[in-house]
Amino acid sequence: MHIPDNYLSPATCAVLGAAMVPVLGVSIKKVKEEISKAKLPQLGIGAAFSFLTMMFNVPLPGGTTGHAVGGTLIAILLGPYSACLAVSVALLIQALMFGDGGILAFGANAFNMAFVLPFVGYFVYKFIRDRVQSEKGEIIGAAVGSYFGINVAALCAAIEFGLQPLLFKGADGQPLYCPYPLSVSIPAMLIPHLLVAGVVELLFTVFIYAFIRKVSPGMIYEGAKKKSKAVYGLIVALICLTPLGLLATGTAWGEWGMDEIQEVITGGSALNYTPSGMANGFSFSALMPDYSVSGLPDAVGYIASAVVGVALVIIIFKIIAAFKKDAAAKTKA
């Protein structure tokens, strides 16, 4: 579910990143209330655990494996606010240090996986646990919560994708980022998550939760004893409002046509772009004719092409040399 850069417009990323600022602020405040300030660095270890849960390969039927995100599990174990911070830190490290998941898309990824996923998962878990007060209730809560959490997060990602072609188009009407509208992006994201990823997440969460519950129940986050209702409303409202926020800030607001809106509402024929491209075919040579690049002075284009050529040769040579050296070292040793 890690969205790379260039799938979403920078504006979308900025909006979602901005939405994360108050979320993180509230989380830090809440966590400080729950544990002393001096214990905050412990969050780093929570973040490390959160990072590592994504490294486990979970067995699937037929001998294949899948990955879990573990957001709901961490929310149940550490509490939703600590989980939000821990997963955010883990995602930041993935984006910045590992180049995994986009840097710009960090806001969007954090929104989906550090905010929506753990909070939805945790509050579904808490809702069930508070009403079915038994071991069964807690396990069922963890199961339903984790399944819901990851699917709602996937839905959010799908909506973010699906809004791109509506909001961000070039002068010729072609989409600049993810080209699939909601009618395609939602099923494309949700079907695999409902069928596979959600199940992986559920099994991973339930089994680990059950293990820790058996071995060290005191380690599990207690949370407020009273049944909270206002929070659910807030979460739902926030999630519903986000797409609207995206629409409102989209630079292409004025470019909305009635037919496009209708298309979304009716879910009608998707991907209705100018069909001319297919007829013309696309020639790559047009992109860099005669080593000059359109829009650049000939000289600059030529130098750039020369740089590309020489650099590629050096790079290929270096890679080959690196592996040869390794092989040589092996045979010598």
Place this chain on the structure above:
Amino acid sequence: MPEWLQKNENYMPREDKDTFINKSILSFLALIARIKAQDKKEDRFQANAFFRVLFTLMLVVFVSVSRTFSFIYLVIAYLLLLLCFMPGREIAKILRTGLVMTLFTAIILLPTVFYGNTYSIFIIPVKVLVSIIAVNILSYATRWDQITIALKRFHVPDLMIFILDITLKYIVMLGEFSVEMLYALRLRSVGKNAGKYNALSGVAGTLFLKSRDMAEDMYAAMECRGFTGEYRICQKFRFGLADAAYLLINAGIIYIFIRLY
């Protein structure tokens, strides 16, 4: 000693599909190796990490916003040039990461061709490739503690930076712990395991308990050293030849971006 212990087992194992153990071991090993590799990185001739983070971010924004292929082509030239100064092994890893994601993107976008959408099928995979290479050059060529310290100049609170450093340190420690546990699981998985999820959750659950214990120990150790929740990072900011050259190049990129936009 009981009798069964005194004779050999003569055991023939049954088939089982438990590749998840080996696959998990490989992901953990790759992760640890990656962190350790950057940790012992010698100083290269390069600009301050703050500039590198700042301008990598800028470059990724420009690439994302840019609608002309010419600009992206110049950025490709620039990035390839940077790659030339890196070791072959790192170049291979960066290109592989980038190409895998690019291919994935291209496949996802393939159906749009049939609707005449020629722009995104070509340009988006290229942009994905360029962004990934840019970020990975930063990631491979810079020591990560330098990156976290650079975040201070973006007004990230000191405590947050401290937490990032702790996270990285404990990813290695807990990662090594996980690998040992997975090895132990593999060595004892001598037949057919009816409860794979129990085994996996035992490893991950123990990892969680261990992480909580470590967190308590760390807090106790820090308290003993007088930690109260305030943390200050000191850094020296030097401006050298490498910084000047780097700024100049990036000024050029900004100029070209504005000219071509």
Place this chain on the structure above:
Amino acid sequence: MIELQNVSFSYEGHRALNDISLKIEKGESVSLLGANGTGKSTLLKLLCGIVTPDSGTYAFDGREITQKALKDPKFSKQFHQRIGFVFQNSDTQLFCTNVFDEVAFGPRQMGYDERAVEERVESCLSLLELQDYKDRQPYHLSGGEKKKVAIASVLAMNPEVLVLDEPMNGLDPKTERWLAGFLVELLSSGKTLIVSTHNLELVQEISKRAVLFDSTHAIAADLQTHRLLDDIELLKRVNLVDKYYHRHDDGGHGHYHIHNY
């Protein structure tokens, strides 16, 4: 049983084993001695198939152990059943919710029915004096108890060779002695033992033969234990002991220890 020929192994660019040749017969007990970081643990990991040689060969019961051989799940599972490994850090080896399941993990995989599993587990638990711990959670046991559970869980698979990585570490003196006695009993029931240790006092009780590693990660000596321990100059040269190390030999029961003055 075990034959290493000119085995070398590097880990993350560092040499960890340097041209090791070693032959261990069935029923033998061999102790590995050496200062920290000389390659003892790596060698044990290699013997158990966690890592494989970069160069040279390792043969177990006449069959060469390579990456490729271990890729065959049947062979690798059988190999792991025949050679059991007790990790240095027991925490990493225990991942079940109670001691009974922990010890039953191996036998259950080997296809024994639940009744036979129960018999074997009970037998193992009583061998290690753990009868009262059946329902306890391994995670919350003391260091000595964890070590016993780890040994029981490996022993339950009835391996022919038992490899122990610094089993005396962190045990109190009484448990240390008990363990040494237990290992001798195992030896007498026909098991092959390979033990790495820093405990010079107990090593001659466990093994007649001792292999000494030096700082070049090579074997410095492979002698009868008492002869190796008599060569104090050699022990000093490989940085295993300091100049205060000496021996009190009052005729009947000689032992080695260290005065700090």
